[in-house]
Amino acid sequence: MDPLTWxxxxxxxxxxxxxxxxLLALTIVVSIxxxxxxxxxxxxxxxxxxxxxxxxxxxxxxMVLGYLFYALIALVLVYLIGGIILGTGAGxxxxxxxxxxxxxxxxxxxxxxxxxxxxxLGLYGKLFDSTVGMIGFGIVMFWVxxxxxxxxxxxxxxxxxxxxxxxxxxxxxGTPLRGAEEGEYQxxxxxGDNLARxxxxxxxxxxxVVVQIAPMATLFAFMVGITLGLPAGYYGGRLDTVLxxxxxxxxxxxxxxxxxxxxxxxxxxxxxxNYMAMFxxxxxxxxxxxxxxxxxxxxxxxxxxxxxxxxxxxxxLYLSMISNDGSIVQxxxxxxxxxxxxxxxxxxxxxxxxxxxxxVFVNSPTVFRIVRGLALxxxxxxxxxAAQTRGEGPWYIMLWEILPNARGPLxxxxxxxxxxxxxxxxxxxxxxxxLESESPDWGSTINAGRRLLALYPHAAIAPALALxxxxxxxxxxxxxxxxxxxxx
Amino acid sequence: MGIFILRxxxxxxxxxxxxxxxxxxLTNLYPNLEKxxxxxxxxxxxxxAVSSYLGDRGYLQPMPVKFGQWLGVMPGWVTEKDxxxxxxxxxxxxxxxxxxxxRCGVLQxxxxxxxxxxxxxxxxxxxxxxxxGKLMLxxxxxxxxxxxxVGVLAGMRExxxxxxxxxxxxxxxxATPEYVSGVIFIALLASSKxxxxxxxxxxxxxxxxxxxxxxxxxxxxxxxxxNFFLPVLTISLYGMGYIARMTRASMAEVMTAQYxxxxxxxxxxxxxxxLKHALRNALIAPFTVIMxxxxxxxxxxxxxxxxxxxxxxxxxxxQAASNNDIELLLAVSVVSVVVVLVTQLISDIGYVYLNPxxxxx
Numbered sequence: 001m002d003p004l005t006w007x008x009x010x011x012x013x014x015x016x017x018x019x020x021x022x023l024l025a026l027t028i029v030v031s032i033x034x035x036x037x038x039x040x041x042x043x044x045x046x047x048x049x050x051x052x053x054x055x056x057x058x059x060x061x062x063m064v065l066g067y068l069f070y071a072l073i074a075l076v077l078v079y080l081i082g083g084i085i086l087g088t089g090a091g092x093x094x095x096x097x098x099x100x101x102x103x104x105x106x107x108x109x110x111x112x113x114x115x116x117x118x119x120x121l122g123l124y125g126k127l128f129d130s131t132v133g134m135i136g137f138g139i140v141m142f143w144v145x146x147x148x149x150x151x152x153x154x155x156x157x158x159x160x161x162x163x164x165x166x167x168x169x170x171x172x173x174g175t176p177l178r179g180a181e182e183g184e185y186q187x188x189x190x191x192g193d194n195l196a197r198x199x200x201x202x203x204x205x206x207x208x209v210v211v212q213i214a215p216m217a218t219l220f221a222f223m224v225g226i227t228l229g230l231p232a233g234y235y236g237g238r239l240d241t242v243l244x245x246x247x248x249x250x251x252x253x254x255x256x257x258x259x260x261x262x263x264x265x266x267x268x269x270x271x272x273x274n275y276m277a278m279f280x281x282x283x284x285x286x287x288x289x290x291x292x293x294x295x296x297x298x299x300x301x302x303x304x305x306x307x308x309x310x311x312x313x314x315x316x317l318y319l320s321m322i323s324n325d326g327s328i329v330q331x332x333x334x335x336x337x338x339x340x341x342x343x344x345x346x347x348x349x350x351x352x353x354x355x356x357x358x359x360v361f362v363n364s365p366t367v368f369r370i371v372r373g374l375a376l377x378x379x380x381x382x383x384x385x386a387a388q389t390r391g392e393g394p395w396y397i398m399l400w401e402i403l404p405n406a407r408g409p410l411x412x413x414x415x416x417x418x419x420x421x422x423x424x425x426x427x428x429x430x431x432x433x434x435l436e437s438e439s440p441d442w443g444s445t446i447n448a449g450r451r452l453l454a455l456y457p458h459a460a461i462a463p464a465l466a467l468x469x470x471x472x473x474x475x476x477x478x479x480x481x482x483x484x485x486x487x488x
Numbered sequence: 489m490g491i492f493i494l495r496x497x498x499x500x501x502x503x504x505x506x507x508x509x510x511x512x513x514l515t516n517l518y519p520n521l522e523k524x525x526x527x528x529x530x531x532x533x534x535x536x537a538v539s540s541y542l543g544d545r546g547y548l549q550p551m552p553v554k555f556g557q558w559l560g561v562m563p564g565w566v567t568e569k570d571x572x573x574x575x576x577x578x579x580x581x582x583x584x585x586x587x588x589x590x591r592c593g594v595l596q597x598x599x600x601x602x603x604x605x606x607x608x609x610x611x612x613x614x615x616x617x618x619x620x621g622k623l624m625l626x627x628x629x630x631x632x633x634x635x636x637x638v639g640v641l642a643g644m645r646e647x648x649x650x651x652x653x654x655x656x657x658x659x660x661x662x663a664t665p666e667y668v669s670g671v672i673f674i675a676l677l678a679s680s681k682x683x684x685x686x687x688x689x690x691x692x693x694x695x696x697x698x699x700x701x702x703x704x705x706x707x708x709x710x711x712x713x714x715n716f717f718l719p720v721l722t723i724s725l726y727g728m729g730y731i732a733r734m735t736r737a738s739m740a741e742v743m744t745a746q747y748x749x750x751x752x753x754x755x756x757x758x759x760x761x762x763l764k765h766a767l768r769n770a771l772i773a774p775f776t777v778i779m780x781x782x783x784x785x786x787x788x789x790x791x792x793x794x795x796x797x798x799x800x801x802x803x804x805x806x807q808a809a810s811n812n813d814i815e816l817l818l819a820v821s822v823v824s825v826v827v828v829l830v831t832q833l834i835s836d837i838g839y840v841y842l843n844p845x846x847x848x849x
Contacts, residue, residue: 031649062649245499249506252828254783256790256802257821260809261511266519423665430667430791431806446667450674450795454702457675457682464668472663479659 004174004187008091010082017075024068031061080104088187092174095189096200099156103145110141123411126484133480139473143207143466151208157201158185161440168192170456173199193445193459194452202440203462209441210470213352214421217359218414221421223284224360225367226410230398232368233375244372247365255362256427262358263433271329273354277322280360285314294395320344355434359424363417370413374406381405408485412478419474426467442467493837500829504822511821512555515814521547524812528603544569546577558600558818560593594822600815604807609819613804617823619708620789620800623719626711627785631724632731632778639735639774644762646740655736661729666791670722674795678702678718704798719796723788727781731774738773742766772842779835783828 007014034057044052083090083097084104090097097104111134118125127133150156159165165188167178173191177184190199232240250258267273289311296303316339322328323338324347338344348356378384379402387397428434429443437444442463449460514520524547525538533541542548546557546565556562557577564577566588575581578592592598599609642654676683678700685698701715742748743766751761790802797803801820808816 028649028653032653035645035648035650058649065649245503249503252503252507252783252825252832254786254790254805254821254824254828256787257511257805257809257824260806261514264520266517266523266812267514269519270517272514272517419663426665426667427787427791431794443667446671450667450671453671453674454679455681457671457679460671461675464671468664468668468672471665472660475659475663 001176001186003172003176004088004095004189005091006093006174007079008089008094009086010079010090010094013075013078017072017079020068020071020075024065024072027061027065027068031058031065034058034061092187092189095187099158099189099200100146102149102155103142106145106149107138107141111138123481123485126487127477127480130480130483132476133484136473136476136478136480139469140477143470143473144211146204147208147211150204151211156204157198158187158189159198159201161197161201161205162438164196165192165198166196168198169196170194170452170459171196172456173458190462191456191458193449194456195448199445199459199462202445203442203466205440206442206445206463207466207470209435209439210422210425210467213356213359213425214418217356218363218418218421220280220284220356220360221363221367221417222410222414223287224280224364226371226403227283227287227290228364229368229371230375230402231394233372234379234394234398234402236376240372243368247368250361250365251369255424256431258362259358259428259431259433262361263354263428268350268354269331271331273350273357274322274329276357276361277353278328280357280364281318281321285311285318288314290395291399294393294399297393316343320346321348324348324350351434351436355425355428358434359421359428362424363421367413367417370409371406374409375402378402378405412482412485415474415478415481419471419478422467422471422474489840493833496833496836500833503829504825507825508818508822509555511818512558512814513551515812515817516547516551516554520812524603524814527811543567556593557591558593558815560591560595560598562593563590564592599819602808602813602816604811604813604816609816612816613801613819613823616799616801616804619798620793620802622711623723623789623793623798623800624782624785626716626720627723627727630720631728634724635728635731635778636735636771636774638728639732640739640762640767640770642732643736643739643770644743644766646743651736654732658729658732658736661725662733663729664726666722666726666788667795669725670718670792670795673700673718673722674702702796704796708799719792719798722795723785723792726788727785731777731781734777735770735774739766739770742770745769772839775842776835776839779831779838782831783824786824786827 005011046052079090079093080097083094084101086094087098088095111128114121114125115128118128127137146156165177168175168188169192171188171192173189175188175191177186177188188198188200190203193199193202228243232243261267262273289307292307292310293303296306319339320343323344324330326338326341326344327335328338329336375398379397383405384397384401387401392401425441426443426446429439429441429445430447432444432447435441435444437448445463446460446467449456449463453460521542522538525541526533529537529541539548544567546554546567549557549565553562557564566574566576568574573581576588578589578598579587589596597610599613601607602609602612605612638654638658642651642658645651677685678698679685679702680689680697685694688694688699689697696714700718702718704715704719707716707719748761748765751765756765786802789800790805792798793800793802794806801823804816805820805824807813808820
C-alpha cells in the first residue's frame with residue numbers, strides 16, 4: 001500500500017489552484033494599493049443629457065477580484081466533489097472529503113431549508129442575506145455536525161481515537177496502516193501522534209468535546225449574568241455597588257492563575273467545584289421561575305401548574321447534574337446526600353464538571369457587566385416608563401420589557417463568547433488542566449503535540465487549525481449577525 | 489480629581505486584599521498542603537508525619553492568623569521542638585533569642601521563601617519580572633503601532649476594499665489564540681524539516697538552518713531578532729486584532745463628524761484631514777482599550793513563555809501554581825493583580841485627560 005499524497009489523482013489541478021490563489025493575493029494587494037490613490041472613472045454626457053460614468057480602474061480590479069474568488073471556490077468544490085467520488089484516490093483531501101460525507105449532506109440540507117424559508121425565520125433568516133454571516137454559519141455548523149455525527153454516532157472516524165497502532169508513531173499524514181486487516185481503514189489520513197493514535201479520528205472526537213461544553217457553558221454564564229445584571233442595572237444603588245465590586249474582583253484575576261488554582265485534582269478533592277456547581281447551576285432555575293411568574297402571576301390557575309411542571313423538570317435536571325453516586329459533595333470527612341442513584345439521570349465526570357464550572361465562573365462577570373450596561377441604558381426609555389405607569393412589577397419590566405430589547409447585542413455577544421469559551425477550553429487543555437491527558441479535545445492534543453513540533457508538526461497543527469477555524473467561524477457569524485441586527 | 493484617585497486607590501487596595509486572601513485560602517486548603525508536604529518531604533509520608541511537618545511549619549494555624557502573618561500584622565509562628573530546637577517563620581534554626589524578629593511579612597518587605605526554587609521570593613520574582621518586562625516592551629512596541637495603523641487605515645474609508653481586507657485580518661487575529669498561532673509559526677518558520685525554512689535554506693537565502701528559532705531560552709540573556717521575534721509576534725497578533733477593531737470603529741465614527749465634513753468642504757487635502765483633524769480624536773478610545781489590553785497580555789505571556797520556553801514571569805506562575813508554592817504564588821498574584829488594577833486606573837485617568845468633555849468632580 002502506497003502512502004497517500006495530499007491530492008492524489010487530482011494533483012493536476014494543484015498548479016491551477018496555486019495560480020488562482022497567487023493571482024487572488026496579488027489582486028487584493030493591488031486593490032488595496034489603488035484604493036490609497038483617489039481615482040474616479042471617466043464621465044461621459046450622453047446625447048439625451050444623462051451622465052454615464054464607468055467604474056474606472058478600481059471597478060475593473062474589484063471585478064477581477066470577484067471572478068478570481070469564485071474561481072477559487074469552484075476549484076475547492078471540484079476538490080471536494082472529486083474527493084467524495086474518488087475517495088482516497090484523490091489523496092488525503094479526497095479521503096477526508098468522503099469521510100465527511102454525512103456532514104456535507106447535513107450542511108446542504110440546512111442551507112437549502114434555511115434559504116428557502118429565510119423570510120419566515122426572523123433574525124436567523126436574515127443571516128442568510130449577509131455573505132460573511134453565511135460563511136461563519138457554515139463553518140460553525142460544519143463543526144457542530146462533525147461533533148454530533150462523530151462524537152455521538154461514531155460515524156466519521158476512521159479508527160478508534162484511543163487505540164494505539166504499532167508502527168504508526170509520529171507517522172506523516174497519509175501513511176498506510178501496517179498490517180491492516182480486511183474492513184479496516186487502510187490509512188492514517190492525518191498521520192499518527194506520538195502515541196501512535198490516529199490524528200484525524202482524534203480531531204473529530206475532540207470537536208464533540210468543544211461542541212458539547214462551549215455553548216452550554218456560555219449559556220449558563222449568560223443565565224448568571226442576566227439574572228444578576230438586570231437588577232444591578234435596574235435598581236442601581238447598593239446592590240449594584242456590591243455586585244459590580246464582586247464582578248470586578250473576578251475580572252481582576254488573571255484567568256490562567258484562576259484556572260491553575262481551581263482546576264486541580266486537589267481542589268476537586270475538597271469539593272469546592274461541587275459547591276460552585278450548586279451555586280452557578282441554580283441560576284437557570286431562578287431565571288425561568290421569575291420569568292414565568294412575573295408574566296403569569298395574574299392568572300394563578302394557569303401559573304401554578306405551569307411552574308410546578310417546569311420547575312419539576314428543571315429541578316430534576318439540576319439535581320442530576322450536581323449529584324454523583326447519590327451525593328452532592330463527597331469528601332473524606334463528610335458528604336452531603338443528593339439525588340439517589342436510581343433517580344439520577346446522568347453523571348458528569350468530575351474533571352469535566354470542574355472545567356465547566358470554572359469556565360462559567362470566568363465568563364459570567366463579563367456578561368454581567370454587559371447586561372448591566374444595557375439595562376442602565378434601556379431603563380430610561382419611554383416604554384419602560386409606560387410599563388411602570390401601568391403598574392407592572394420590577395421583574396416583569398426587567399425580563400419582559402428590557403431583556404427583549406437588549407437581545408441584539410446579547411445574541412452577538414453570545415456568539416463571540418462561545419468562541420472565547422472555546423479558546424479558554426483550549427487554554428485549559430494546553431496546560432493539561434482538568435481533562436485527562438488522553439482526552440481527544442483540541443487543547444490537550446496541541447499540548448501533547450507541541451513537544452515534537454519542529455520534527456512532527458502535523459499532530460499539533462491539525463487541532464490548531466480546527467480550533468482556529470471554529471473560532472473564526474463564530475467571529476464571522478457574530479459579525480454577520482451584528483450587521484443584520486443593526487439593519488432594522 | 490484628587491478625591492477620585494484616592495477613592496480608586498482605596499477600592500484597589502480592598503480588591504487586592506480580597507484577591508490575595510482568595511489565593512491564600514485556595515492554596516492553603518488541606519489537600520494542597522498535603523501535596524506540598526509530600527513533595528517537600530517524601531511521597532510515602534504517613535498522615536501523622538504530614539500533619540507534624542505542617543504543624544511545625546505553621547501551616548495548621550487558623551486561616552486568618554496565617555494570612556495576618558503573611559501580611560506582617562501578626563507575630564510569626566515559633567516552633568519549639570522537644571529536642572530543644574527552636575525555629576520560626578522569621579528566623580532559621582539557631583538564631584540567638586535577641587535577634588529574632590517578631591513580625592515578618594509583606595509589610596516588612598519580606599515576601600517569604602519559595603519552596604520550589606529554594607530562594608527568597610522577592611529577588612526571584614524581580615528577576616523573572618525583568619525578563620517578562622523585556623518581552624512586554626517588545627510586544628507593545630510591535631503591537632500598538634501596527635494595530636493603530638491597521639485600524640486607522642481601515643477606518644478612514646469605511647466599506648472600501650482596504651477596510652474589508654484589514655477588518656478580515658483583524659477578525660482572523662482575534663480568532664487565533666496564542667497557542668494556535670505559536671504552534672503554526674513554529675511549524676511554518678522555525679522547523680528545519682517543514683515549512684519555509686528548508687526551502688529558504690536550499691535557495692541560500694538564510695545562513696542557519698531555520699528562519700527563526702523555535703525556543704526563546706537563549707533570548708533571556710541575549711535577545712535578537714532571530715530568537716525573540718516569534719514569541720513577540722505571537723503575543724502581539726492576538727491582542728492586535730481587538731485594538732485594531734476598536735480603532736477602526738472610533739476612526740469611522742470620527743470620519744462622519746461635522747468638523748471633518750467642514751474640513752473637506754474647505755478643500756483640505758485628504759491626508760491632512762486624516763492626520764491633523766481626525767487622528768487625535770480617533771485615538772482617545774483606543775488608548776483605554778490598549779491599557780485594558782495589558783492584563784490580557786499577561787495570559788498571552790503565560791502561554792507563550794511556556795510554549796517558547798522563555799523563563800519569565802509567566803513561566804514562574806506556572807511553576808508556582810503547579811507545585812503549590814504558596815508564598816511564590818501569592819507574590820505572583822499580587823504582582824498580576826496590581827498590574828490589572830494600575831492599568832485600569834491609568835486608563836480611567838488618561839481618558840479624562842484626553843477627552844475634554846468628561847470631567848470628574
